[in-house]
Amino acid sequence: MKNVGIIGATGSIGSQTMEVLRENRKAFNLTGISSHSNYKKTIEIIEEFSPEVVVVTEDNAYDIIKDYCKDKNKKLSLYRGIESLEKVSEIKENDILVTSVVGMVGLKPTMKAIENGTTIALANKETLVAGGRHVMEAARRRNVDILPVDSEHNALFQCLQGEKREDIKRLHITASGGPFRGKKKEELINITPEDAVRHPKWNMGMKISVDSSTLMNKGLEVIEAHWLYGVDYDKINVVVHPESIIHSMVEYKDNSIIAQLSNPNMKLPIQYALTYPKRIDCNIKELNLFDIGQLTFERPDTDTFTCLKLAYQAGKASGNAGVILNTSNEVAVDLFLNGVIKYLEINEIVERCLNNYEYMSKPTLEDIIQIDKRIRKDLYGLYLGGK
Numbered sequence: 001m002k003n004v005g006i007i008g009a010t011g012s013i014g015s016q017t018m019e020v021l022r023e024n025r026k027a028f029n030l031t032g033i034s035s036h037s038n039y040k041k042t043i044e045i046i047e048e049f050s051p052e053v054v055v056v057t058e059d060n061a062y063d064i065i066k067d068y069c070k071d072k073n074k075k076l077s078l079y080r081g082i083e084s085l086e087k088v089s090e091i092k093e094n095d096i097l098v099t100s101v102v103g104m105v106g107l108k109p110t111m112k113a114i115e116n117g118t119t120i121a122l123a124n125k126e127t128l129v130a131g132g133r134h135v136m137e138a139a140r141r142r143n144v145d146i147l148p149v150d151s152e153h154n155a156l157f158q159c160l161q162g163e164k165r166e167d168i169k170r171l172h173i174t175a176s177g178g179p180f181r182g183k184k185k186e187e188l189i190n191i192t193p194e195d196a197v198r199h200p201k202w203n204m205g206m207k208i209s210v211d212s213s214t215l216m217n218k219g220l221e222v223i224e225a226h227w228l229y230g231v232d233y234d235k236i237n238v239v240v241h242p243e244s245i246i247h248s249m250v251e252y253k254d255n256s257i258i259a260q261l262s263n264p265n266m267k268l269p270i271q272y273a274l275t276y277p278k279r280i281d282c283n284i285k286e287l288n289l290f291d292i293g294q295l296t297f298e299r300p301d302t303d304t305f306t307c308l309k310l311a312y313q314a315g316k317a318s319g320n321a322g323v324i325l326n327t328s329n330e331v332a333v334d335l336f337l338n339g340v341i342k343y344l345e346i347n348e349i350v351e352r353c354l355n356n357y358e359y360m361s362k363p364t365l366e367d368i369i370q371i372d373k374r375i376r377k378d379l380y381g382l383y384l385g386g387k
């Protein structure tokens with residue numbers, strides 16, 4: 001029986017993690033969760049899994065859940081606010097923490113869990129983009145595994161089993177191309193949030209769906225792969241593969257390319273991270289090789305989808321460029337989803353921030369947290385007059 005904590009239990013990854021737990025009740029015990037605004041789902045999880053620790057980061061949802069727990073005489077430890085996310089990381093019994101919050105709010109609780117020696121099942125890629133050096137150094141120091149949940153990185157992880165890191169020639173990260181594959185900039189001027197979140201292959205949260213549409217998701221994934229596998233940026237290749245059947249590939253020095261294939265369903269990488277190094281049956285549709293038809297590959301169009309280019313630049317620059325890229329993108333996507341800016345302003349804001357904020361080659365964790373705060377204050381101040 002593995003004890004599992006989840007930050008971001010109510011989202012797309014969180015809910016699919018619950019499905020994996022539900023289908024393997026004897027293998028997992030849910031110790032603690034966090035949620036933000038979705039109090040209904042939080043209550044459902046409390047009823048079904050009886051976690052001992054519940055953190056609710058949004059005030060209104062917290063008040064509702066507090067009243068609910070009082071009415072129903074629930075014996076659990078309930079905490080409010082973003083600083084309390086670490087209460088889930090601190091649960092001593094945890095064997096593994098699933099990080100499925102969206103955004104770099106995941107950084108501090110991930111660091112805390114690593115300090116406590118807890119294995120991380122990492123979905124929250126923004127944490128590695130902003131603080132990759134600190135996260136990986138802490139994990140090495142504490143001898144903690146960071147197991148990738150992101151489908152591409154989980155695929156790479158599977159392709160790397162039993163192999164030597166020094167034998168890697170190249171990583172090939174596949175991209176669906178998003179909902180606007182094949183379009184040029186002129187055709188993207190009037191894109192609405194509804195258009196941008198309509199992903200062709202995956203049903204995901206709003207922020208990552210927009211990131212997929214701009215190819216920023218792939219850029220964040222390139223940086224995530226660099227930190228997870230220690231591979232240089234010139235050896236990380238993005239290949240557009242619209243069928244989303246091959247989830248990524250590792251090319252070795254003997255020119256063998258090993259790929260991982262499955263129908264697109266996040267339950268598989270979530271489950272593999274939770275059961276690693278074991279494999280168990282997974283309740284997803286099996287891949288019928290006679291039905292899938294052609295598998296195709298294209299080069300990404302980085303003249304149109306410049307976010308991918310910006311991410312490579314930030315990754316190579318290293319230092320605080322990752323957090324600048326990530327935070328400016330988080331805010332820009334939020335402004336776009338709320339109708340404040342146009343679609344093509346997302347990459348403009350990110351590029352401007354990368355050019356304008358002072359570069360630091362060796363930021364401390366505190367430097368990273370401070371620059372994140374400053375960029376948020378500046379951008380929300382500029383576009384909303386403060387938030």
Ligand SMILES: NC(=O)C1=CN([C@@H]2O[C@H](COP(=O)(O)OP(=O)(O)OC[C@H]3O[C@@H](n4cnc5c(N)ncnc54)[C@H](OP(=O)(O)O)[C@@H]3O)[C@@H](O)[C@H]2O)C=CC1
Pocket residue numbers: 007008009010011012013014034035036037038039057082099100101102103105123124125126149150151202203204205206207208266
């Ligand atoms: N969805 C997917 O298929 C994939 C997602 N990922 C990554 O996993 C992470 C989660 O993505 P996804 O599940 O799609 O996102 P969702 O938006 O569906 O879920 C986000 C989760 O984080 C919580 N949350 C939202 N805002 C805050 C906040 N300010 N503070 C604390 N918690 C917050 C939400 O709570 P509530 O719902 O209660 O408001 C929810 O539990 C992202 O980093 C994403 O890039 C990676 C690969 C695939």
Ligand SMILES: CC(=O)[C@@H](O)[C@H](O)COP(=O)(O)O
Pocket residue numbers: 150151152174175176177178202211212213217218266
């Ligand atoms: C499911 C998953 O891992 C997402 O990150 C997915 O990769 C998004 O699709 P894109 O390839 O369009 O970014």
Ligand SMILES: [Mn+2]
Pocket residue numbers: 150151152221
């Ligand atoms: Mn992915």
